[in-house]
Amino acid sequence: MMGEAAGARFAAGESVTVRRMRPQGHIRTPRYVMGLTGKICHVVGAFPNPEELAYGRNGSPKKMLYRVQFQQAGLWPDYAGNPADTLEIELYEHWLMPAAVKEES
């Protein structure tokens, strides 16, 4: 639909882990999903990188954007509610890695 999904590293259904990064400045990945594993539910397409646009740059190269689904019980150990409850969030490709990969710390 919106945007161009060609060249996406991940496909819908794949498990991905959100990188733990603390770069200085404007980022679009909230801390509560960092280090956690979810599943790609929608390859949205490539968009100018907002983490660059924020500083008046042109946002290139574009970054692939995904919607990633998490189980609420995986986000919050004491989550109260149906264990089937979920959360979906937009994340850019440079924040994601295959779920099997261990991040260097």
Added chain:
Amino acid sequence: MPHTHNSQHRGEAHDHGPAAKDHDDRLTYYRAMEIALRELLIGKGIFTADDVRGAVEAMDSRTPENGARLVARAWTDPAFKARLLADGSAAARELGFEVGTLKLMVIENTPKVHNLVVCTLCSCYPRMLIGLPPAWYKSAAYRSRAVREPRAVLREFGTIVPESVEVRVHDSTADLRYMILPVRPAGTAGWNEEQLVPLVTRDSLIGVTAPLNTAS
């Protein structure tokens, strides 16, 4: 009761209440920067003061009714509903709405999944279609609690989602803007689009409530 400040008043109960706080009482850094930039651009003839006023007026004239019209059309026209879910912005343009660069993602509520929208990072909202977000949507409390304890937040809005129904929160962190397509209220089987529009409230488009029902 209207009254004047004169000596005859002395001794009567006389309560003005606290004055409402002005919203423009402090010239903050960004407010000063906005004024300076605007005045420079007007001075250089890039645009006029009337252009700015007109843009603000156009934004303020966008209301949740635009979203309600999309929903009512989707409830009565299955082919339109499919197009709305596939590409919300294109479907909005089809009904004549100017949505600019908005990338509208319409999420369907079903008897099995109740969806709720939040922007934890700021206050992303499909303004180009349905106008400015309510104050609570921008509050730190809503933004943090909607992802952490969505069922408790929904209860505070009077919305009890049965345990058998999945609650799915959408955190609007990047380029998409979200609007919920609520479940069509029971008892509206014969209703046409015009009758359905008033049932679709702003809050039902955010997902914190169901639409109004036939009794309301």
